[in-house]
Amino acid sequence: MLSTIPLRLLAVALFWVIPTAAxxxxxxxxxxxxxxxxxxxxxxxxxxxxxxxxDSRRPTLxxxxxxLRRGLSGMLxxxxxxxxxxxxxxxxxxxxxxxxATLHLPLKAAGAEGYCLKSARVEGHAATVIAANSDVxxxxxxxxxxxxxxxxxxxxxxxxxxxxxxxxxxxxxWDNLDGTIERGYAGASLWNWSQLPAINxxxxxxxxxxxxxxxxxxxxxxxxxxxxxxxxxxxxKVASIADAFRPYGVRVYVSxxxxxxxxxxxxxxxxxxDQAVRAWWRAKADEIYGLIPDFGGFLVxxxxxxQPGPQAYGRTHADGANMLAEVLAPHRGIVLWRAFVYxxxxxxxxxxxxxxxxxxxxxxxxxxxxxxxxxxxxxxxxEPFHPLFGRMPxxxxxxxxxxxxxxxxxxxxxxxxxxMWSEALSADTCSPRCGTPVRDTIRAIAGVSNAGSxxxxxxxxxxxANWYAFGRLAxxxxxxxxxxxxxxARMTWGNNSRFVRPIVSIMLSSRQAAVDSMTPLGxxxxxxxxxxxxxxPWVCDLKETSWNPCYYSRADRQGxxxxxxxxxxxxxxQYAPAVGRxxxxxxxxxxxxxxxxxxxxxxxxxxxxxxxxxxxISRYDRGVATVEANRREWALLRRFVDAPxxxxxxxxLDRQATESKxxxxxxxxxxxxxxxxxxxxxxxxxxxxxxxxxxxxxxxxPGYLAPGTGRQLSCVPPQGGPPCAL
Ligand code: GCV
Numbered sequence: 099m100l101s102t103i104p105l106r107l108l109a110v111a112l113f114w115v116i117p118t119a120a121x122x123x124x125x126x127x128x129x130x131x132x133x134x135x136x137x138x139x140x141x142x143x144x145x146x147x148x149x150x151x152x153d154s155r156r157p158t159l160x161x162x163x164x165x166l167r168r169g170l171s172g173m174l175x176x177x178x179x180x181x182x183x184x185x186x187x188x189x190x191x192x193x194x195x196x197x198x199a200t201l202h203l204p205l206k207a208a209g210a211e212g213y214c215l216k217s218a219r220v221e222g223h224a225a226t227v228i229a230a231n232s233d234v235x236x237x238x239x240x241x242x243x244x245x246x247x248x249x250x251x252x253x254x255x256x257x258x259x260x261x262x263x264x265x266x267x268x269x270x271x272w273d274n275l276d277g278t279i280e281r282g283y284a285g286a287s288l289w290n291w292s293q294l295p296a297i298n299x300x301x302x303x304x305x306x307x308x309x310x311x312x313x314x315x316x317x318x319x320x321x322x323x324x325x326x327x328x329x330x331x332x333x334x335k336v337a338s339i340a341d342a343f344r345p346y347g348v349r350v351y352v353s354x355x356x357x358x359x360x361x362x363x364x365x366x367x368x369x370x371x372d373q374a375v376r377a378w379w380r381a382k383a384d385e386i387y388g389l390i391p392d393f394g395g396f397l398v399x400x401x402x403x404x405q406p407g408p409q410a411y412g413r414t415h416a417d418g419a420n421m422l423a424e425v426l427a428p429h430r431g432i433v434l435w436r437a438f439v440y441x442x443x444x445x446x447x448x449x450x451x452x453x454x455x456x457x458x459x460x461x462x463x464x465x466x467x468x469x470x471x472x473x474x475x476x477x478x479x480x481e482p483f484h485p486l487f488g489r490m491p492x493x494x495x496x497x498x499x500x501x502x503x504x505x506x507x508x509x510x511x512x513x514x515x516x517x518m519w520s521e522a523l524s525a526d527t528c529s530p531r532c533g534t535p536v537r538d539t540i541r542a543i544a545g546v547s548n549a550g551s552x553x554x555x556x557x558x559x560x561x562x563a564n565w566y567a568f569g570r571l572a573x574x575x576x577x578x579x580x581x582x583x584x585x586x587a588r589m590t591w592g593n594n595s596r597f598v599r600p601i602v603s604i605m606l607s608s609r610q611a612a613v614d615s616m617t618p619l620g621x622x623x624x625x626x627x628x629x630x631x632x633x634x635p636w637v638c639d640l641k642e643t644s645w646n647p648c649y650y651s652r653a654d655r656q657g658x659x660x661x662x663x664x665x666x667x668x669x670x671x672q673y674a675p676a677v678g679r680x681x682x683x684x685x686x687x688x689x690x691x692x693x694x695x696x697x698x699x700x701x702x703x704x705x706x707x708x709x710x711x712x713x714x715i716s717r718y719d720r721g722v723a724t725v726e727a728n729r730r731e732w733a734l735l736r737r738f739v740d741a742p743x744x745x746x747x748x749x750x751l752d753r754q755a756t757e758s759k760x761x762x763x764x765x766x767x768x769x770x771x772x773x774x775x776x777x778x779x780x781x782x783x784x785x786x787x788x789x790x791x792x793x794x795x796x797x798x799x800p801g802y803l804a805p806g807t808g809r810q811l812s813c814v815p816p817q818g819g820p821p822c823a824l
Contacts, residue, residue, distance in 0.1 A: 123740035125554025128307050129566050129589040132172030135247065143247055144174045146226060148185030154194040157345035158233035162189055162240040165306065166228075169244040187226045187243070189236050197221070198229045205231050205259075211314070211347075212261025213239025215246075217254075226256055234314070234347035235261075241310040248589040260574075266432075266467070266496070266542035267572035268315030268351065269308065269549075270397065275324050275332070281502050281802070283509040284550035284557035289318060295338030304549065305346035311569020315349045317544070321399035321436060323355040325362045328382060337389040344392065351394035351434070356418060357406035358382075369411035370421035383425040395431035396422055397469070397544075402439045415439075415454065416461035423463040434496060434544065435462070437470045437486060440644060446660075446667035447644040448474040452485045456672075460492035467542050469496040472522035474669070475650075477505055477546075478622045479613045480518070482681065482691050485672035487536045488527030496542035497522065501564045503548070505623075505630050506612050508799070511754025512560040512728060512747075513612045514605035516567035516579035523575040528674035537575035545572070559747055562590065563605065580606055597738040604728045611728070613690075615721025615758035616765075618714060620659070620694035623650040624765065629802035632757070633764040636792055651693070653772050657700055658710070659693035670695060689713075700773045712778045714769070718762040719781055725751075725758040764791035 123131075135143060147170050152163035166187060171177045178187070182197070192199040197220055208214050213230040220227070228239040242260065246252040272280040273287035288304060308316070318339060319327050326332055340350040359365040359378040369375055386393050400407025400418055408418030419435040426433060440450040455468060462468065468490065473481025477500040487495065499519050506513050523537040545568040549555045556562050566586045570577055583605040587598045616633070617624050624647045626634035638648035652660050662669035663682040670678040680686040681695045689705060692698070702710040729751040736744050763784035766777065768791075770784075777783045784791075 123743040125556075125559050125562065125743065126303075128555065128562050129248075129586055130169075130244075130307065130310055131590065132169045132244070132248070133592065134175055135173045135250070139250060140174055143252060144176070144185075146185050146224075146252070147174060147178060147187055147247075149179040149181055149183050149187070151180070151182055151186050151188040151197065151225075152190060152195075154190060156194060156233055158237050158347060159190060159194055161306075161309075161345045162228075162233075162237040165237070166240050166244065169247065173244075173247050182221060182223055182225070184223050185225070186220070186223060187228060188220060189228045189240060191230055191233065191236060194233070194236075195229075198227060201227065201229070203227070203229050205229060207259035207261065208235055209261040211235050211238065211265075211312075212259065213242060214259040215239055215243055215256045216258075217256045234309075237309055237347060238312055245585065245589065249585055250588070250593050262312055262573045263537070263575060264540065264543050264572055266315055267313050267569065268317060268394075268542065268544050269313055269501075269547040269568075270317040270321070270353075270498070270544045271547045271549075272320040272322075272502070273318065274320050275326055279502075279550055280320050280322060281500075281504040281546070282548075282550050283502060284548060284555060284561070285552040286550060288549060288551060289335075289339065291332070291335060294335035297338060297342045301339065301342050302346075304555075305343045305348050307555075307565070308348050308569065309346040311566055312573040313569045314347050315351055315394050316343065316547075317351040317353055317397045317434075319353045321353045321397055322403070322405060323353040323399070325355040325358040327352055328354065328358050328386075329362055330385070333386060333389055340390045340393065349392055349394040350390060351397055352386075354396040354398055354422065355406065356398060356400050356408065367411070368406065370408045370413050370418045371411070376421055376425070379422060380425040383429060383431065387429040387431070393429070393431055395426050395433055395465075397434040397436070398422065399436045399438065402436065414458060414461070416458045416466075419466045419468075420461075420463045423466045427463070427465050430465075432465045432467060434467050434469045434542070436498070437468050438476075438498075442642050442644070446662065446669055447649075448660075448662065449667060449669045449672060452489070452672045455486055456489055458493070459490040462493050464494070467494040467496045469498050469542070469544055471498045472519065475622055479506055479609075479617050480521075480620070480690060481622060482694060483522050483525035483527070483536055485669070487525075488529030488534055488539045488674065489672070491530065494541040495539060496544055497536065497540050498544045498546070499568065500546040501548040501561070501568055502546050503561070503564075505625055506616075507754060507757060508631055509557050509750070509753075510757055511558075511725065511751050512604060512608045514560070514567070514579070514583060514608050515564045516571060516582050517606065517609050519568070519571055520575075520579050523571065526677065528676040532674075532676055543572045543575070558750055559743060560605070560750075562586075591739065594738060597735055600731050600735060604731055607724050607728065611721045611724035611758070613721070614717045615725060615761050618717035618721070619689060619710075620691040621651060622694060623647055626796065629796060629799040631796060631799045631802075632794065633761045633768075633791070635765055635768045636788070652697055653769060655772055655774065657698050657702070658714075658769070658772075659697040660695070661697040662695045666697065700775060711769075711773060711775050715766060715778055715781050718766060722755075722758045722762050725755050729755050759785075760791070764788075767791055 150166050188197050190198045208230050213235045216227045218227050230236045230239055277286045279287055357368045359368045359375045363378045399405045401409045419433050423433045437451045437455050439454055440447045470484050470486045474484050524535045527534050548561050563586045567582045570582045583602045587601040624635040626632045635647045638646050640646050643649050670682040687695055700711040704713045732751055767784040767788040771788050
């Protein structure tokens, strides 16, 4: 049979079969799949990408050239040649490339880390130039060029310059030294401490992925830190990670435990004003920089959720942060000091970070950045922006968002978070004047990583999109979520518009669906205790008041919501007057934040004309309906996706659909037990009585396996039902 097939045809067939087979979608390649481009576009692109010119031996430029070759070979089907000719792509900086130097390109717009992509005539040849002022700029430019091919948007004449808007763009890992990840839903830690300093090639791919979206820093361990990371044995391993990441422009940072001088330094105190403590940290910084010359610095969670900090010695956050900043400054390192603080004693948790940090404005050294979560509580499906943004004008501030979906369904379904982050980044602080969005008040952006040892990195295929979106927004926080979703969909799954369009629409509907089905209209923190998986609005007996969902909902027979106006906690006063006035005013506050700022009767008349009770139930139903619709839509896309991958996403969407109903029914059953109101006509009653939902009990879930406790995953379901079966 074989012999009857002309050899030429066989060769052509194999050419197309081999890459397809080799690229069976297991998610490992993320958005860097570089799948073959369809003809005739492939031929047109190939004419403009015939060869790569890059002669420098500098590691980052070599990494850029290797990536370009990999991408072109995959997409165009042939490896590019070497050397100048028509269609060459020339990479470099004016310092590394004679050809680029002779072009005298206006590279000012590229700044320190950006790039320019230009079509140019070089020594008589039509060429493409990827030029920058720095090697990492060339690497970013290379990924940008490849993205144009991946999304089929390479113009005939290239003339693009771009540069990141935020200087520090980092991922924070909540990885423990025992290999577990706090709030991790994608397997174990990427760092295999017993294997290090040997570098697993996976770490290089991790660095590539980060560089491809411009992420330039990684905190490698949990801010609930173990001081052991600062011992020589661990630091040597950290140094090997830093060496592996360096060519990709990714600097390594470490979460430092404030009490380390006592725990591993043999000192009797960790008082930041104690001379011996300061000397210990100075020596530690010198030791680290001896091993890692470009070490980024320390992330610190202090006096928060049981973590040690300067307040134990009567000192302030500024005293603590500055002590560390002083020892890092000679090495150009920085301190990221987290503002995630709250305590049992005080009342409104949403106010506490502001109350503690605002008075310290101007007291931090210039290499301290105060890292503030996007909202005042804790990575909820929706929160108003944190009042510290714009209100510490004399302090450098970072925004922290969470890629790992601790409070947003964890491993289930599709929830694209770019809109949520854009919402925070574009919120108008009105500080110092209206028209000043959060994105203009920050110097750094940190995302709590969702990557782990899962083959596809994030456990759930679609959570890759959140990693991608984080990087793209960190590069340009004004970019639209829909553009990012489309880029990701095209790069990851392919460019067929019959596929891309529905995928993007699923992604863009997903976050609001999560808000609607879990915590609509400004409700917050209604999740089950500790692991935060599933609903627990009835929980009211935890000793830390502000861990109780009932503390946030304040629901009773008359109404629901947290009064944060002047008749309540007056949290609105922490915002600039124009912002606070609107939040305080029932006519101005957006529905989306209503119950965050106001306690209103169940009968309160909403903008829609419906009563709050009816609106609430409509929102839950809208959320469930959207998740259902997305599940159905995905089922229709089977022919565009590899079968195992399609099945995995479908199963995850099934689970999300079940969970959204669980959330809806459990929440309505509980609110009904307080309000005594009937479920409005046209909406179904919860399927089970409240006690059924209250009996669901997860002892522990992935991401919340307390290290060393030996506690296994367990679930106590009520008679005969989900969600243990999920
Ligand atoms: C790292 C929340 C999470 C904790 C996390 C903490 C933080 O409380 O539940 O797991 O701890 O935030 O951001 O420090």
